Amino acid sequence: xxxxITDVAKKAGVSMKTVSRVLNNExxxxxxxxxxxxxxxxxxxxxxxxxxxxLATSKSYLIALIYDNPSINYISHIQRGAIDxxxxxxxxxxxxxxxxxxxxxxxxxxxxxxMVLEKLPVDGVILTPPLCDSQGVLQTLSELRIKCVRVxxxxxxxxxxxxxDDDTAAYQMTQYLLEQGHKRIGFIKGHVGHAAxxxxxxxxxxxxxxxxxxxxxxxxxxxxxxxxxxxxxxxKLLELPVSERPTAIFASNDDMAAAVxxxxxxxxxxxxxxxxxxxxxxxxxxxxxxxxLTTVRQPIxxxxxxxxxxxxxxDGDQQKIGQILDFEIMLRDTVSNLKN
Amino acid sequence: xxxxITDVAKKAGVSMKTVSRVLNNExxxxxxxxxxxxxxxxxxxxxxxxxxxxLATSKSYLIALIYDNPSINYISHIQRGAIDxxxxxxxxxxxxxxxxxxxxxxxxxxxxxxMVLEKLPVDGVILTPPLCDSQGVLQTLSELRIKCVRVxxxxxxxxxxxxxDDDTAAYQMTQYLLEQGHKRIGFIKGHVGHAAxxxxxxxxxxxxxxxxxxxxxxxxxxxxxxxxxxxxxxxKLLELPVSERPTAIFASNDDMAAAVxxxxxxxxxxxxxxxxxxxxxxxxxxxxxxxxLTTVRQPIxxxxxxxxxxxxxxDGDQQKIGQILDFEIMLRDTVSNLKN
DNA sequence: TCCAAAGGTGACAGCGCTGTCAAACTCATT
DNA sequence: AATGAGTTTGACAGCGCTGTCACCTTTGGA
Numbered sequence: 001x002x003x004x005i006t007d008v009a010k011k012a013g014v015s016m017k018t019v020s021r022v023l024n025n026e027x028x029x030x031x032x033x034x035x036x037x038x039x040x041x042x043x044x045x046x047x048x049x050x051x052x053x054x055l056a057t058s059k060s061y062l063i064a065l066i067y068d069n070p071s072i073n074y075i076s077h078i079q080r081g082a083i084d085x086x087x088x089x090x091x092x093x094x095x096x097x098x099x100x101x102x103x104x105x106x107x108x109x110x111x112x113x114x115m116v117l118e119k120l121p122v123d124g125v126i127l128t129p130p131l132c133d134s135q136g137v138l139q140t141l142s143e144l145r146i147k148c149v150r151v152x153x154x155x156x157x158x159x160x161x162x163x164x165d166d167d168t169a170a171y172q173m174t175q176y177l178l179e180q181g182h183k184r185i186g187f188i189k190g191h192v193g194h195a196a197x198x199x200x201x202x203x204x205x206x207x208x209x210x211x212x213x214x215x216x217x218x219x220x221x222x223x224x225x226x227x228x229x230x231x232x233x234x235x236k237l238l239e240l241p242v243s244e245r246p247t248a249i250f251a252s253n254d255d256m257a258a259a260v261x262x263x264x265x266x267x268x269x270x271x272x273x274x275x276x277x278x279x280x281x282x283x284x285x286x287x288x289x290x291x292x293l294t295t296v297r298q299p300i301x302x303x304x305x306x307x308x309x310x311x312x313x314x315d316g317d318q319q320k321i322g323q324i325l326d327f328e329i330m331l332r333d334t335v336s337n338l339k340n
Numbered sequence: 341x342x343x344x345i346t347d348v349a350k351k352a353g354v355s356m357k358t359v360s361r362v363l364n365n366e367x368x369x370x371x372x373x374x375x376x377x378x379x380x381x382x383x384x385x386x387x388x389x390x391x392x393x394x395l396a397t398s399k400s401y402l403i404a405l406i407y408d409n410p411s412i413n414y415i416s417h418i419q420r421g422a423i424d425x426x427x428x429x430x431x432x433x434x435x436x437x438x439x440x441x442x443x444x445x446x447x448x449x450x451x452x453x454x455m456v457l458e459k460l461p462v463d464g465v466i467l468t469p470p471l472c473d474s475q476g477v478l479q480t481l482s483e484l485r486i487k488c489v490r491v492x493x494x495x496x497x498x499x500x501x502x503x504x505d506d507d508t509a510a511y512q513m514t515q516y517l518l519e520q521g522h523k524r525i526g527f528i529k530g531h532v533g534h535a536a537x538x539x540x541x542x543x544x545x546x547x548x549x550x551x552x553x554x555x556x557x558x559x560x561x562x563x564x565x566x567x568x569x570x571x572x573x574x575x576k577l578l579e580l581p582v583s584e585r586p587t588a589i590f591a592s593n594d595d596m597a598a599a600v601x602x603x604x605x606x607x608x609x610x611x612x613x614x615x616x617x618x619x620x621x622x623x624x625x626x627x628x629x630x631x632x633l634t635t636v637r638q639p640i641x642x643x644x645x646x647x648x649x650x651x652x653x654x655d656g657d658q659q660k661i662g663q664i665l666d667f668e669i670m671l672r673d674t675v676s677n678l679k680n
Numbered sequence: 681t682c683c684a685a686a687g688g689t690g691a692c693a694g695c696g697c698t699g700t701c702a703a704a705c706t707c708a709t710t
Numbered sequence: 711a712a713t714g715a716g717t718t719t720g721a722c723a724g725c726g727c728t729g730t731c732a733c734c735t736t737t738g739g740a
Contacts, residue, residue: 052395055391072624076412356698370717395726396699
């Protein structure tokens with residue numbers, strides 16, 4: 001049978017309350033007592049009953065990761081990070097997919113969120129795109145008084161968030177392309193409505209313009225982060241007459257970049273000799289593609305980790321509402337230098 | 341404030357216990373009372389407090405999915421299936437990675453498992469390969485009296501399991517290759533120690549032999565399910581003199597199959613014209629590869645679903661200890677017919 | 681020496697729910 | 711009308727823990 005706090009208290013010759021204090025690292029326990037209780041607890045292999053503790057404190061020691069159909073790779077790294085942070089603090093992660101793509105109205109989204117959360121007592125919620133941008137969802141969370149951290153590219157209101165600077169990353173990548181001598185740089189946008197979609201596009205535009213060029217509508221197409229959409233838009237870009245055809249294509253994520261490469265090679269274009277390509281995310285795919293894809297590495301694992309950490313201990317070393325983590329430009333083999 | 345069972349009881353003019361009975365679909369409540377209580381509960385947006393219920397019943401309504409470094413794709417489908425099954429039954433899924441690869445001794449594995457489970461009160465555990473084959477882990481589970489379902493290719497002892505017939509799948513795939521006229525069929529084995537590794541190999545051998553051929557050691561190499569190992573072993577196979585080189589390679593999973601294709605194309609061999617390739621798992625990768633990979637589709641989602649279901653309701657419609665789900669051979673573009 | 685403040689400890693209630701068991705009510709049968 | 715079996719209901723304890731508050735120590739200063 002599992003040991004209870006009473007067992008420990010009896011064996012240690014102290015009250016339950018003292019044991020409780022020791023277990024929760026509360027002050028006002030003599031060092032000697034503390035050590036003794038700890039020893040007994042270890043000996044008895046005692047671990048607190050979460051349900052009981054939860055009932056008494058109205059905390060659940062559970063954090064929910066809620067997501068809506070993101071890429072498997074993305075979500076699993078977030079998840080790993082969050083789990084690791086939870087472990088350190090004795091929390092656990094429950095995972096709740098919530099498919100809202102087809103749900104249009106704000107009220108309906110709010111309701112769906114409510115359904116999930118009313119059934120599950122969690123101390124905090126990690127929200128990933130696109131959920132983190134739904135006002136309905138955010139509103140439900142605040143009505144339910146549930147803490148939440150958004151894994152999102154930018155702050156909205158005063159919600160805590162963890163993210164990276166998509167704008168600057170896209171800016172730097174575009175600038176890199178410019179430095180390699182590319183003038184006609186195609187761009188495939190991400191899913192409409194995702195905040196990252198806009199930020200990446202903004203970064204691209206800023207770089208193009210700061211390079212003294214102007215953004216050509218002809219070279220920008222709307223994708224939706226899927227491989228399939230990448231295929232469709234890549235075809236449009238590559239079927240342009242040679243003199244107008246881009247010498248480089250910047251896809252808003254790796255899947256679409258992979259699609260570009262695939263279309264290019266079907267059309268007999270060599271990457272990177274005839275066409276440079278870069279992506280965004282640095283999924284495992286990027287490395288396994290041949291040639292290996294030049295892309296932006298997001299600190300996804302770390303975002304999950306920090307998000308959970310902030311939920312568990314909001315006054316940790318970082319007092320700030322939001323945290324911007326560093327990205328990394330992964331220079332690989334899909335971009336050629338036009339100047340050589 | 342959240343409504344409690346007492347609120348509902350008062351408003352409905354019955355005792356808490358009656359409300360409790362209604363909520364849990366217990367018998368011996370007059371239909372009229374039942375309906376009335378249900379209405380009030382809905383009106384008050386009442387949802388039971390899981391911690392309290394857990395404390396009273398010593399159930400947690402939590403199921404753990406524990407895994408050790410499997411492929412992301414694999415685990416996320418299992419996870420999805422399990423979550424969906426949990427939702428139907430008011431359960432929740434907590435995810436616990438447990439990295440044991442470097443841990444050799446059985447006792448240490450058992451201890452690691454114990455650490456995780458002692459902290460977390462779960463009603464059941466889903467174990468994926470390779471954890472489901474560790475005696476240490478299994479033993480801990482039984483000592484702790486925690487129900488578990490193994491997502492595994494074959495039964496071991498009397499543990500409940502959910503799986504597919506890897507052996508037959510590999511047999512059928514190999515036979516298909518044989519039917520296409522291939523005589524020299526290379527095989528790249530999976531990670532040593534995974535049960536699936538052996539079963540897939542067995543299926544391959546059976547088919548080869550039943551085709552009147554014999555398994556040549558020269559054509560069988562040991563991989564470990566990783567892309568990298570696939571590269572290494574593919575090279576060995578493809579560097580064989582042309583007369584001995586296989587006309588087809590059956591890799592034990594898609595990642596290694598992708599590696600084979602990559603190596604082949606680097607060596608100037610066309611797939612499928614010069615070399616047929618097939619894999620196992622039908623990951624998304626398989627479809628995105630060009631040419632699209634012929635492979636075996638595992639019912640991964642369904643395995644997760646059934647596993648959770650069995651944990652939640654062990655006497656569901658399936659009384660049996662184990663369930664074997666159907667696979668599907670996905671014929672795509674990487675196998676050519678030598679007879680034409 | 682005495683007193684206040686701070687440090688250390690324990691008794692006890694109660695978190696929201698369900699299990700147990702006894703009470704009250706129904707209805708068909710003698 | 712009385713009996714018994716079955717159905718429906720409720721009172722109450724208690725799951726294992728922590729918050730509150732009161733009590734008993736110590737300590738340091740007047």
